[in-house]
Amino acid sequence: MYQVTYSLSGRVKRKRYQSETAAKRSIVRWLENMGRQVGGHAILYAPGEAPAIFRAADEVTGIPTARAPDFYQSQQWLRLRYEALQKHGNYCACCGAQGGAEVQLHVDHIKPRSTHPELALCLENLQVLCAACNRGKSNRSSTRW
Structure with a gap:
């Protein structure tokens, strides 16, 4: 206390x-x-x-600063995500699953943001993956399907 x-x-x-x-x-x-x-x-x-x-x-020191805005809620990301979905279509680039009610599609960074932050908003660094393929890939792989 x-x-x-x-x-x-x-x-x-x-x-x-x-x-x-x-x-x-x-x-x-x-x-x-x-x-x-x-x-x-x-x-x-x-x-x-x-x-x-x-x-x-x-x-007074040692007060945590306010959190930075979430990258995935930013207008730049949402616009780029939409562009990637238009460019790559409604299919998983890895397994070919079609997005819909049962298959959720993610827009994935080919080279992860954690290791390549400069490519976070680069359309050429994005691919569409289903949720299962994206979870499997995690941030370890940089495979372009």
């Missing part, structure tokens, strides 16, 4: 948090919202650590 003591102009408020991240985010919000009032500070009490005093929001 993490505890934070907020102090401003002789007034003190204490609050408990389940995680260090939640406590630090709250400290940052409080310090940003209280403005530049003189003497305001927050003290973070973490289990097994010495108390940490913060007088400005930029002193």
